[in-house]
Amino acid sequence: MKNLVEELRWRGLIHDMMPGTEEQLLKESTVTYIGFDPTSDSLHIGSLVPIILLMHLKNFGHKPIALVGGATGMIGDPSGKSDERNLLDEATLNHNVAGIKKVLSRFLDFNDTSENAPVLVNNYDWMKNFSFIDFAREVGKRITVNYMMAKDSVKKRLGEEGGGMSFTEFTYQLIQGYDFYHLHKHYNCKLQMGGSDQWGNITTGTELVRRMNDEGAKAYALTCPLITKADGSKFGKSEGGNVWLDADKTSPYKFYQFWLNTSDVDAESYIKIFTFKTKEEIESLIAAHREAPHERKLQKALAEALTLLVHNQEALTTALEASEILFGKSDISSLNKLSMATMEEVFEGVPCFEIEKSILEKGVDITNFLVEHTGILPSNAEAKRALKENSLSINKEKVGEGREVNNSDLLQNGYILVQRGKKNYFLVKTN
């Protein structure tokens, strides 16, 4: 077997692993699973690392299992959470599970028929008919409360002032641990991977596998570091929201922009983590970037690779075009050259507003235009503030208070392009 661990190591994807994991992966094609929480009906870039891990596994000849936590999602993982979690209802959960399956299918071919074809499972399937009594007898008996309490996720919550933890959440690790046992039994799954916050849950699993099998079966754990940003802020959020792997939720343009805006420091580690480029390619990219950081070669390569991975060539082309128009040295005349079709394509995902033709014919004050007629800004106070800040542009031209908006602002294709600050674009068209 090719050495997967070594590959993951230089990419910075290994946080911790159990002794013997590397040997196991070298010895034979190993069935490995990673779990996904159905807390939403799609996945955001926070789940990209596990997805990429599954892809690496497949590429290195191992068999990846993606587990969607229909059952565990009903309980709520306390890891990394300082508060008791709210329970999701069943309908929401089913909806979410379906959504996540759909997204995962884009990255892994679950219809593949090869020996190490990826598999998609839902732990609800084997947990739903498991009675509490049975669970308590078969699983609960194997693990002591002492063992469970020693986990960081539990200790943290018990030790905290004003915290507390419900029995439900306390049980979580056992349920997840049982998944591992189940997959071990039915798929010969020997390894679980996950984020470093999952270490405790995973080791409960390896422990269960060992204790629930007479002949002392062995199971392994490998975790990857949680993605961080150099400035300490949370990875994966862009202006106001998550960055989703779904074009409906985050347009390819925004997605591309998210990666393009990566800081220099982060870009060097992200390119290793998130792309499949070889070590040599990456090293030369990094060298080139250090040479001329302002060219942003790394960020561009990163954004390009990921837009291709998550979306497709077409989406990338549009994103590139849009970026060029919005951030290149465009002005009114270049905007005017755009056809309506290009405009619509480029601005897909940019908020779009409509305004009555007659209003523009008469002309309207900028404040009313922004607030009352289009809703670009939520209140007059906000609009006034923005105007005072000199942060608003119409068709790439800064505007101030008292400016009138009228027909002459319409571009040839019938749009008005409004900007708040450098990066926030809005389109207004007439109806």
Place this chain on the structure above:
RNA sequence: GGGGAGAUUCCAGAGCGGCCAAAUGGGGCAGACUGUAAAUCUGCUGUUAAUUCUUCGCAGGUUCGAAUCCUGCUCUCCCCA
């Protein structure tokens, strides 16, 4: 079952009868500088044309005047058993 603490504007957290649309910090937004980076600096951050109106868990009350006092209600938390 007993005892105690608390619910404040996006979050954390001051305020404890007028000077409170409410300190401070965080976050967010914008501006300058730049490379659509980082760091830094600056401004803004309920709403209104307005000394307008609506905000301090909910409902009442005291008062010229309440986030601040009283009564009831709801919810949260802690400790003891």
